[in-house]
Amino acid sequence: MNQFIHDKEFEPFVSESKIQERVKVLGAQITQDFQGKKLVLLGILKGSYMFLSDLCRAIELPLEISFLRISSYEGTQTTGEVKQVAGFHDDLSGKTVIIVEDIVDTGISMDYLLKEIKKYQPADVKIATFLYKPDAFRFKYSLDYVGFEIPNKFVVGYGLDYNDLGRNLPELYQLVNSQ
Numbered sequence: 001m002n003q004f005i006h007d008k009e010f011e012p013f014v015s016e017s018k019i020q021e022r023v024k025v026l027g028a029q030i031t032q033d034f035q036g037k038k039l040v041l042l043g044i045l046k047g048s049y050m051f052l053s054d055l056c057r058a059i060e061l062p063l064e065i066s067f068l069r070i071s072s073y074e075g076t077q078t079t080g081e082v083k084q085v086a087g088f089h090d091d092l093s094g095k096t097v098i099i100v101e102d103i104v105d106t107g108i109s110m111d112y113l114l115k116e117i118k119k120y121q122p123a124d125v126k127i128a129t130f131l132y133k134p135d136a137f138r139f140k141y142s143l144d145y146v147g148f149e150i151p152n153k154f155v156v157g158y159g160l161d162y163n164d165l166g167r168n169l170p171e172l173y174q175l176v177n178s179q
């Protein structure tokens with residue numbers, strides 16, 4: 001069923017069961033790859049909360065969970081400027097940090113995060129993102145764990161919002177008639 005959010009219409013794109021299946025595969029890969037490490041999942045708020053919640057339960061390793069809040073979107077467009085919304089005080093030094101994002105779109109937010117997190121002297125930094133838009137991506141860094149590569153259309157659901165609404169939808173929707 002299509003969703004009407006603010007002034008826009010969104011159509012079903014990725015089902016809840018496909019999402020859950022894929023997140024379990026990512027969790028199993030991470031379980032294999034980080035045995036014996038001091039692991040931290042660093043969720044980027046707000047968008048990552050649902051993905052992080054499912055992903056952490058699919059990883060069978062001891063791990064810490066931490067959060068950082070940044071923001072750069074207004075409506076369906078990036079402002080190009082990443083704002084860190086609150087201070088960050090957790091200890092990441094010597095730990096393996098997996099940055100957990102809902103989406104890497106232009107890549108501006110992740111570029112900011114990679115630079116910011118290195119200041120905390122982690123042993124290693126990896127990236128897990130639920131979604132990736134290769135046609136919108138403007139950078140060269142590589143992504144370690146990607147749920148789904150998607151076309152360059154605005155999406156909502158599973159944590160992602162359009163002007164603050166739509167995050168609680170358990171499946172993913174894409175904008176109707178967008179380019």
Ligand SMILES: O=P(O)(O)OC[C@H]1O[C@H](OP(=O)(O)OP(=O)(O)O)[C@H](O)[C@@H]1O
Pocket residue numbers: 044045046047048070071072073078101102103104105106107108109110161
């Ligand atoms: O690759 P980019 O073009 O930078 O887009 C990705 C970023 O945009 C969204 O954040 P947003 O600013 O909407 O904040 P939110 O997570 O609170 O919704 C998303 O959660 C990523 O952080």
Ligand code: HPA
Pocket residue numbers: 073103105153154155156160161162
């Ligand atoms: O397609 C998107 N949907 C919601 N939030 C976003 N932030 C970057 N890209 C998107």
Ligand SMILES: [Mg+2]
Pocket residue numbers: 047073160161
């Ligand atoms: Mg947003």
